[in-house]
Amino acid sequence: MGTNEFKNKRILVTGGTGSIGSTIVKHLLPFDPLQIRVLSRDESKQFNLFNEVNKDPRVRFLIGDIREKERVKQAMENVDIVFHAAAMKHVLSCENDPFEAVKTNVIGTQNVIECAMASGVDLVVGISTDKATDPVSVMGCTKLLAEKIMLASFHYKGDKPTKCCFVRFGNVLSTRGSVVPLFYQQMKKNGSVEVTDKGMYRFFISVDEAVSLVFKAARLSRDREIFILKMPVIRIYDLAKAVIELYAEKCGRVAREVKIKIVGRKAGERLHEKLLTRDEAVYALETKDMFIIKPVIGREQHVDYGVDSISFPGAKKCRYVDYSTDGRRVLSVAEIRSKLVQDEKSLLRFFDHFYY
Numbered sequence: 001m002g003t004n005e006f007k008n009k010r011i012l013v014t015g016g017t018g019s020i021g022s023t024i025v026k027h028l029l030p031f032d033p034l035q036i037r038v039l040s041r042d043e044s045k046q047f048n049l050f051n052e053v054n055k056d057p058r059v060r061f062l063i064g065d066i067r068e069k070e071r072v073k074q075a076m077e078n079v080d081i082v083f084h085a086a087a088m089k090h091v092l093s094c095e096n097d098p099f100e101a102v103k104t105n106v107i108g109t110q111n112v113i114e115c116a117m118a119s120g121v122d123l124v125v126g127i128s129t130d131k132a133t134d135p136v137s138v139m140g141c142t143k144l145l146a147e148k149i150m151l152a153s154f155h156y157k158g159d160k161p162t163k164c165c166f167v168r169f170g171n172v173l174s175t176r177g178s179v180v181p182l183f184y185q186q187m188k189k190n191g192s193v194e195v196t197d198k199g200m201y202r203f204f205i206s207v208d209e210a211v212s213l214v215f216k217a218a219r220l221s222r223d224r225e226i227f228i229l230k231m232p233v234i235r236i237y238d239l240a241k242a243v244i245e246l247y248a249e250k251c252g253r254v255a256r257e258v259k260i261k262i263v264g265r266k267a268g269e270r271l272h273e274k275l276l277t278r279d280e281a282v283y284a285l286e287t288k289d290m291f292i293i294k295p296v297i298g299r300e301q302h303v304d305y306g307v308d309s310i311s312f313p314g315a316k317k318c319r320y321v322d323y324s325t326d327g328r329r330v331l332s333v334a335e336i337r338s339k340l341v342q343d344e345k346s347l348l349r350f351f352d353h354f355y356y
Contacts, residue, residue, distance in 0.1 A: 005081075005219055006031035012079045013038055014066050014112060015086030019046035019175035020127060023211045025049065029056060039064050039075045066108035067213070069115065076119040083214065084112050084126045091131070094139035095267040105142035106143045107148070114151045117160045125218050126150050126166040128226070130203055130273045133168070133280075137268030151224045152297060163269035163327070165221040167265050168228045170203025170273060172210050173343050179236065180340065183243040186253040192259045200236045200271050201325035205229065206343045222311050224295035228275050233328040235334055242306070242336040284318035291318060 006028055013028075015021040016038030022045075025036055039062045040046060046061045053059050062069035065084045071073055074081070087105050089095055094101035109126065116124045128147050131140035150164045173180055183193045209229065216228040240260050248255035265271075276284060276291050285292040331339070 001310045004031055006033045006070070008032065008034045009080040010035045011037070011081045011083065012015075012075055013083045013085060014040075014072075015084075016040050017042055017049050018085055019178075019207060020210060020214075021085035021173065022049050022052070024085065024214060025055060025059065025208050027211050027215070029053065029058070033058060035060055037062055037075055037079065039066070039072070041065050053250075062092075064319055066111055067103050069111040069289070072111045073115045073118065076115040076121060079116075079119060080122050081113065081218065082116055082121055082124040084109065084124060087127070087146075089129070089139065091137050091139045091268040091337070093265055094142065095137065098138045101138050103308055105143050109146040111147055113150055113162075113164070116160045116164075117153065117157050120160065121162050123218060123221065124162065124164045125214060125221070126164065127214065128166045128168040130168060130170045131277050133274040134277050136270050139268065147226065152224075154224055154295070163221060163223040164304075165217050165224065166226045167210075167213050167217045168226055168275060169210050169213060170231055170275065171206055172193045172207050173204055173206075179239065180243055183240055184247055184251065185259055185260075187244065187248060187253055190309075191253055191257070192261050193244060194261050194263045194270060195237050195240050196263055197271060200234055200261055200265075200269070201330065202236060202273055203231045203275060203325060204234045204239075205231045206339075207289060208343075215288075220312060226280075226293040228291040228293070228323075230289055230291070230323075231275075232339075233325045233330050235330050238331070238333045239336055241333050242340055245333070246337055246340055271325065272324050272326040274322060274324040276318075278322045281318045281320055281322060283314040284322075285312055286318045287312065287314045287316075291320075291323065295318045 010026060011033050013021050013024050016025050017040040021293050025038060028036055037056055037060045043063060050061060062075050064075060066072055086099045128143050131137055132143035132147055135141045135144050153164055172178060186193050213227060213229045244255050244258045248258050254316060280293050283294050283296055285294060
């Protein structure tokens, strides 16, 4: 795709009113697309986004669910590029209702793939998570399967032009339901903050960084890659400290009086997250800011396909056996606080609205 790969294109964003989906929509507009279609289930969120984009006539809002194939087919008509951001993303919700997660994350993704191929879409970019890497939760398992079935579509698409890729990233700071607004609400309501385990670590990026990776993947993709952004590691206990230091006064509290309570891990949670497994690293390339897992072609599972420096400038063979939060440098409380301040504008819109 060219330097302005979105100019004069018809683009569909599934889950387009979610935190990542809506940011994709807003960041697409300066690229002068012909039309952006937003497919989501919530009319109130659509109304809010309609006003946030200043009622831009290029943005078309469609009520619908990716579980319903016929509606996805209608939304996909004459579309050039699809950003597939619709998902069940909360670990506990997926643990409590696992087949609902399968319906959305797996069957919904298959609907997107089949409709994209039937409509002659050029490119589908799927949004994944580090929880899909060596998964232990229902959410992670369904997102891993979503990756697998989308990338496996190559084997039955025939001469259809549709290409697919995925991006995989960790926790996104300024998103609906993320832990920072939750800490804020707990502090405001109870004068304390709940952390599940003192030794829990996560990869974190801002929503703008996440969307930047999504667009970079769209630009670089040749077909069936998984793009993974290298991102900082944060200990959740230190994140809680930083939130208390920054926002206790705003909550009507004194920072030194706010306690951090350890409440125990929830179902599906683990202490460390991974972005890249040992097996994936065999087929991965590495640049300064990302990993690129190249597709395995044919039946041979242990072929070294080398480095494609033309498709992926600056890429080298991956140095890591795996890439997880375990053993990586952890941001200090001061560094976390600085990162929160940088992302504060995005975070503020969630502070006074609790999303479970």
